[in-house]
Amino acid sequence: MSNKAIFKTLLIGEGGVGKTSLLRRVTEGWFDVDLKLTVGVDFARLDVSRGGWRGTLQIWDIGGQIRFRDLAVSYFASARLAIAVFDISNPITMTRLRDWIASLYESEGEDILLIIVGNKIDLRKTLPPTHRCITPEEGRAFAAEYNAPYIETSAKEAIGIDLLFDEVTRLLAERYPDIGG
Ligand code: G3D
Ligand code: MG
Secondary structure, three states: OOOOEEEEEEEEOOOOOOHHHHHHHHHOOOOOOOOEOOOOEEEEEEEEEEOOEEEEEEEEEEOOOOOHHHOHHHHHOOOOEEEEEEEOOOOHHHHHHHHHHHHHHHHHOOOOEEEEEEEOOOHHHHOOOOOOOOOHHHHHHHHHHOOOOEEEOEOOOOEOHHHHHHHHHHHHHHHOOOOOO
């Protein structure tokens, strides 16, 4: 009998940073549930495990049509963890992520688990050297301000996705050792 706990996991960050692309990557081949709601939130469900610990992530991906100020209550409510995404090729998306995190903290408290993701790292090698990209060191320093792990990904080239969800699982298993399983 399945008795796995469900952990609401949010994807947050500016439009265009790659949230939906990351979700598509992780659910490829694993795909379980995909509900498109009229409010513009997609869900995907992903079973994860670590040692004897097992859980189900219910990953919420907000649609681009939802305005920021509409969000807090309905989207953030009861989340266990947030994956906060910026685009390494677009530094303003890192700055704006601060507002997302502040809003999340205001709604759910600063105790919520958080992982910072710098996505689109494939662009470091294709953009001209004059293009200002966020460096790994800058990404780590940003995440350290929130005491959060920093993971770099490319949804396009499927880099770092497993690592990201290993980290999600690790944080949840450590925070909720007795719930999963
Ligand atoms: P969002 O859900 O955060 O709004 P999307 O972002 O997943 O819709 O992605 C926005 C655009 O960025 C898409 O391009 C998508 O293909 C691209 N993208 C997402 N992840 C990556 C990545 O890792 N590398 C690169 N190079 N591009 C990425 P379009 O052109 O469809 O708008
Ligand atoms: Mg999207």
